[in-house]
Amino acid sequence: MADLPTHKLWGGRFAGGPSAILDAVNRSITVDFRLWPFDIQLSRAWARGLVRGGILTADEGARMDAGLAAVADDFVEGAQPLPSDEDVHTMIDRLLHTHVGDVASKLHTGRSRNDQVATATRLWTMDAIQQLELGIRDMQRVLLSHAEQHQEALLPAYTHMQRAQPVTLAHWLMSHFWPLARDRQRLTNAMQTSSVLPLGSGAIAGTAFPVSRALLQEELGFASLSPNSIDAVGDRDFIADTLYALTMTAMHLSRLAEDLILFGTSEFGFVQFGDAFSTGSSMMPQKRNPDALELTRGSAARVFSDLTSMVMTLKGLPSGYNKDLQDDKRALFDAVDVMALVLPAVAGAVDELTFRTDRMRSAVTSVMMATDLADYLVLRGVTFRESHGAVGSLVRQAEDAKLELHELPLSAFKAAHAMFGDDSLDALSAQASVDRRSVPGGTAVSAVREQLAAGRAALAT
Numbered sequence: 198m199a200d201l202p203t204h205k206l207w208g209g210r211f212a213g214g215p216s217a218i219l220d221a222v223n224r225s226i227t228v229d230f231r232l233w234p235f236d237i238q239l240s241r242a243w244a245r246g247l248v249r250g251g252i253l254t255a256d257e258g259a260r261m262d263a264g265l266a267a268v269a270d271d272f273v274e275g276a277q278p279l280p281s282d283e284d285v286h287t288m289i290d291r292l293l294h295t296h297v298g299d300v301a302s303k304l305h306t307g308r309s310r311n312d313q314v315a316t317a318t319r320l321w322t323m324d325a326i327q328q329l330e331l332g333i334r335d336m337q338r339v340l341l342s343h344a345e346q347h348q349e350a351l352l353p354a355y356t357h358m359q360r361a362q363p364v365t366l367a368h369w370l371m372s373h374f375w376p377l378a379r380d381r382q383r384l385t386n387a388m389q390t391s392s393v394l395p396l397g398s399g400a401i402a403g404t405a406f407p408v409s410r411a412l413l414q415e416e417l418g419f420a421s422l423s424p425n426s427i428d429a430v431g432d433r434d435f436i437a438d439t440l441y442a443l444t445m446t447a448m449h450l451s452r453l454a455e456d457l458i459l460f461g462t463s464e465f466g467f468v469q470f471g472d473a474f475s476t477g478s479s480m481m482p483q484k485r486n487p488d489a490l491e492l493t494r495g496s497a498a499r500v501f502s503d504l505t506s507m508v509m510t511l512k513g514l515p516s517g518y519n520k521d522l523q524d525d526k527r528a529l530f531d532a533v534d535v536m537a538l539v540l541p542a543v544a545g546a547v548d549e550l551t552f553r554t555d556r557m558r559s560a561v562t563s564v565m566m567a568t569d570l571a572d573y574l575v576l577r578g579v580t581f582r583e584s585h586g587a588v589g590s591l592v593r594q595a596e597d598a599k600l601e602l603h604e605l606p607l608s609a610f611k612a613a614h615a616m617f618g619d620d621s622l623d624a625l626s627a628q629a630s631v632d633r634r635s636v637p638g639g640t641a642v643s644a645v646r647e648q649l650a651a652g653r654a655a656l657a658t
């Protein structure tokens with residue numbers, strides 16, 4: 198039906214046609230094509246609204262509905278845009294004419310592409326949020342299941358990237374689980390701001406036809422109705438909210454990736470990457486590179502740039518719809534697309550990790566229990582400041598003698614402070630250090646067991 202090569206939704210007031218350059222810069226169908234299922238869904242709801250309002254006859258409404266269903270089939274069968282299709286709304290309108298003829302021209306009664314595109318984009322976003330939420334959940338499940346299998350293994354925890362104190366591997370794994378729980382909450386918030394129906398706002402002032410917006414809301418599954426038509430056609434907060442939620446998720450995955458890239462170096466050797474999510478080198482036969490994790494780290498930059506681009510687009514806009522807003526979908530789709538790839542890639546890469554718990558354990562040196570040694574004195578009535586100083590002097594002696602802290606003679610401990618007894622060295626046990634931290638949120642095995650239960654509960658909601 199390519200006999201309508203100049204199908205346009207506007208143009209009556211122009212004597213001359215648009216420049217080819219205007220067409221090129223204005224054309225958005227390469228980006229917004231994917232809105233088609235949602236645009237058809239809202240158009241069918243709108244046609245029913247027009248029938249209920251007495252603007253279309255029941256017969257016209259039925260033909261419109263069948264026509265829109267046929268347009269959906271066209272898309273499923275691979276319909277492609279014509280060069281003259283400015284955007285997906287124009288393409289759908291053109292295809293609808295091919296199926297039902299002139300009655301198609303009644304569909305646009307009382308609506309504008311301004312409330313239409315806002316509605317379609319919201320529907321698309323609500324759908325995407327659901328998929329992304331499942332992706333984050335899968336990622337959390339992988340972390341949780343590793344954590345359940347590694348409740349006893351110990352590794353160093355780092356502050357300033359320096360060995361600090363021993364923790365269980367489960368505790369470290371769960372430290373990457375909870376940020377993702379917060380990300381899911383942020384997506385839930387974005388879902389709430391997305392689930393507001395703009396349809397019925399018309400171009401800016403509200404539709405002048407008696408179409409029930411409440412019924413549209415119900416039919417399209419929105420949580421509420423936009424309260425102001427000017428705001429409704431220019432509001433892209435839901436996109437910014439979604440992009441912010443995704444920026445945070447991308448940032449969290451990037452930090453996890455960074456930990457793992459470091460832990461996978463020969464120097465650390467705490468984890469070994471599997472085959473399915475690693476690549477080789479074209480030159481160095483020995484290489485097994487964590488590309489999936491590196492690409493994850495890189496994609497956080499991209500998602501953040503999508504957020505800044507959306508917010509920068511919005512910041513100087515006057516009220517209502519402005520064409521700058523057409524670019525909202527480029528940022529939104531880019532971020533959602535990259536996260537839809539990255540989430541399963543990290544989940545896959547983490548799932549196939551081998552944890553070298555032997556290497557982790559041997560990285561836990563006795564000096565990491567210096568705090569526990571100071572606490573030993575505190576439990577004997579010494580002030581923390583004084584015990585900190587005494588242990589500090591022992592650390593220095595060990596360093597000078599090129600010994601581990603526990604290799605110093607007991608006499609050195611007793612010389613450092615009179616309250617050091619024969620059992621001083623017991624305070625340097627890594628297991629004891631972990632066991633002592635049984636506060637909620639601490640690394641003791643018992644506390645982590647509670648944490649794992651909370652993690653399972655968080656996944657169940």
Ligand code: ARG
Nearest residue numbers: 225229284310311314522523
């Ligand atoms: N393609 C446009 C967009 O994505 C649709 C809305 C056009 N509205 C208009 N008044 N020209 O924003």
